[in-house]
Amino acid sequence: MGGLSDIPVVTAADDVASDTAITPAVQALLMELADRLEVFRQTGETHVIDLRSLPMPVAEHELLREWLGVGEVRIELDSLGPTAIHETAYPGIWWVVHRNRDGEVMTQQVEVTACPEIIRSQQEDIHEGLQRLREALPTGESA
C-alpha cells in the first residue's frame, strides 16, 4: 500500500480558485448588493448581509471578497479580539470580519453604508471616557 500522498486529493477551494468564473450564489449576492447600494444612494437605508446565514461553501466567501476588491479605507479594531474592516473597491460596500480573542472568526458581514456603525464612538463609551479623562487631568494642587 502506498502512502497518503498517493491518493489524489482535489479540494473544492482549489477548484473555485482556479476557476475564476462566477458562481450562481456569488452572482446573486453581487446583484443584491447593487440593488441595495442604489437604495442606499436614494433613501439612505443601510443593509447588512450575514455571510454565515447563507448556504454556500467558505471558498465562495473568498470568491465574493475577490470580486468586491479592496478600496481606500482599512480599519483595525481591538475590541473583544480583533476586527478587520475594509471598504471594497465599490464605495459604500464594506467588508467586516469580527474575530474573538482566539482569532477565530465570529461573524463575517458585508455592509452597505457610508460608515459601519461599529467604528463610531458609542455614547456610553464617550461618557465613561470623559470621566476617566477628567480623573486623569492634573489638578492645580499637584502642579
Add this chain to the structure above:
Amino acid sequence: MEFLNWVRGPGLEYATVIFLVGILMRFLEMWLIGRKPDLSRPRASASRAGWRAVWRRSLPSEGLMKNSPLVMIAGYVFHIGFLLVLLFYVPHIHFFKDVLGFGWSGLPTPVINFLSILTIAALVALLIHRLIDPVRRFLSTSQDYIVWAVTTLPVVTGYMAMHMDVMPYTTMLALHILSVEILMVVFPFTKLMHAFTFAVSRYYNGAAMGRKGVQL
C-alpha cells in the same frame, strides 16, 4: 419520521409478503382447479393462436376507437405512463436494485414529471367518464372505484413527493410509500390481478379457439 421508518421497514415487509403470497395463491388456485383434457384432434396449432391472441388484443381495436375514443386513448396513456414511471424513475430503480440485486438505467426526471402528469390526467378523465356515462356508471361496482383510487394515489403522492420545495418531503415520501403498500395489499384480491392474468386468459381463449380452427 417514525411514520416514514415504519412504511420503509415493517410496513413494506407486510405488504410484500401479502402481495407475493396473494399472487401465488391466486395462480396456484386457478391452475389446480384444472380443466378436462381436450381429446379432440386439433384443427390448427393451439399455441400459435394463443400467442397471437395475447398480442392482437393488446392493440387498439377499430370499433372501440370509433365508439369511445376517450376510454381508448386515456386507457393506453395511463397504462403505459404508469409502467414507465414505475420502472424508469431513478429512485424506483434503486428500490428494485436493492431487492433484486440488479438495476437498469432510468429516464430523466423532467420526462418522469411529464409522464406523471399525463398519467394522472388520464386517470381523472377515465373516472369522470365512468361517472358521467350512464351505462358505465350502471356497470360500475364499488370495487371499480376502490381500484381506481389505489392506482391513482401512488402516482399523485409520488408526484407531490418529487416536488420537495412545495410539500414536506418526509411526510409526502411516507404517504407515497404507504399508498404503494395499500396497492400491493389490495392487488391480488381485486381486478388489479389482471396485470398478471391478462396474458394467461388471452392465451387460454386464443388457444381454445385456435384448436377448433377459428381464424383470429
Add this chain to the structure above:
Amino acid sequence: MTRPTLAQQLARQGISRRAFLKFCAATASMMALPPTMAPAIAEALGKRTRPSIIWLSFQECTGCTESLTRSHSPTVENLIFDLISLDYHHTLQAAAGEAAELAREQAMEEGGYLVLVDGSIPVADGGVYSTIAGMTNLDMLAHTVKDAAAVVAIGTCAAFGGIPKADPNPTGAKSVAALMADGSIASKPLINVSGCPPIPVVITGVLAHYLTFGTVPELDDLGRPRAYFGDSIHDRCYRRPFYDAGKFAKTFDDEGARKGWCLYELGCKGPTTHNACATAKWNMGTSFPIESGHGCIGCSEPDFWDAGSFYKPLSAATGDLSGLAGGAIAAGAVAGAAAGLYARSQKHKAAASREKMTVDDLKD
C-alpha cells in the same frame, strides 16, 4: 440577593459598549437573526440578569458537552462567565460528590432556572440502568424540572430517545418530551435541540435567544426552533442544483463524487433531515458532512438509528426484502396449493352431486 444586569456586569469588567455591540452582532448571527437585529439584541440583553442553569446528563456519550465546549463566537467561556451562570454540570464543574449535589439544590432554591438535559432517561426495571448519587435519572429529572422556568433537551437522545432508544431499547429509554407527555415529570416549556451531537452554535444560539428575550423561540412540530430546523438539509444544500439536474455520484470515488454531484444515491438523508448544518457548518464554520463528500445520516431526526443503512438511498426499503420474498413465495405456494385443492374438491363434489336430467323431467 439581586443579580446585576448584564450591562452593569460588563461595565464592571471594563468591556466597552463597542465590544458589546460586536458581541451582539455575533449573537444575532448565531441566533440566525438578521444582522439589523443587533441593536435590539444589545438593548434586550443589557437589561437581563444572568439566569441560573442546571445541566443534567443521563444516558449519553458526552458528545453533546464536547460539542458545546467547542462552540466559538461567542465561546462557551463567554457564555458561562458573561451570560449564564452554569451552576451544575457534572462533567465540567469542579465540585464532586455531595458538594456537586448541594450546588444543584442551591441553584434550585431560587426557582426560575433553566434545565438543560442531555441523554435519554431509562425507565425500565425501576430506572436502575442509570443513577447519579443514588438517584435514578427519572427521579433527578422530575425533582429538578418541578420548579424550572423551561427545559432544553440537548441532543437527539434527550429530544427523541436517540441511540439508547434504538430497537430493541433494552433500558426502556425515553425522551424528555415523552416523559412530559405521560406525566412522569412536570410539563414545562420545552425546546428540543436535536442532533448527534447538535451543532455547537445552535446550542449556544438557543441559549442566547432565551437569555436575550426570555422566551421560547418559535418551534416546529417536533419542538425544535424553526430558526435552525426550519429547512431540510436538502433545501439548503449547495449540491441541490445537481439533484435537480439529475447528476448523482454512484460511488464515493467516481467522477461524479469528485465533481461534487448529489449524494442521494449513496444514501444521503438530507431530504428528510431538518438541521442548520448547511449554513451554520461544523468545526468553526469549516464545512459540513456533504461538503466533505459524505451523505447526511439524518442525526437530528427521531429514530434515525432505525432508519436502515446510512448508505441505502431513501427510496429503498430499510429491511431485507429479497430475503423475505423467498419465505413469502414458499408460504404462497403452500397457501395456493391448499386453496387450489379445496376449490378442486368443491368442483368434484359439485359434479358428483349434479342430478342428471332424464326424459321424465321434460314430460312434466
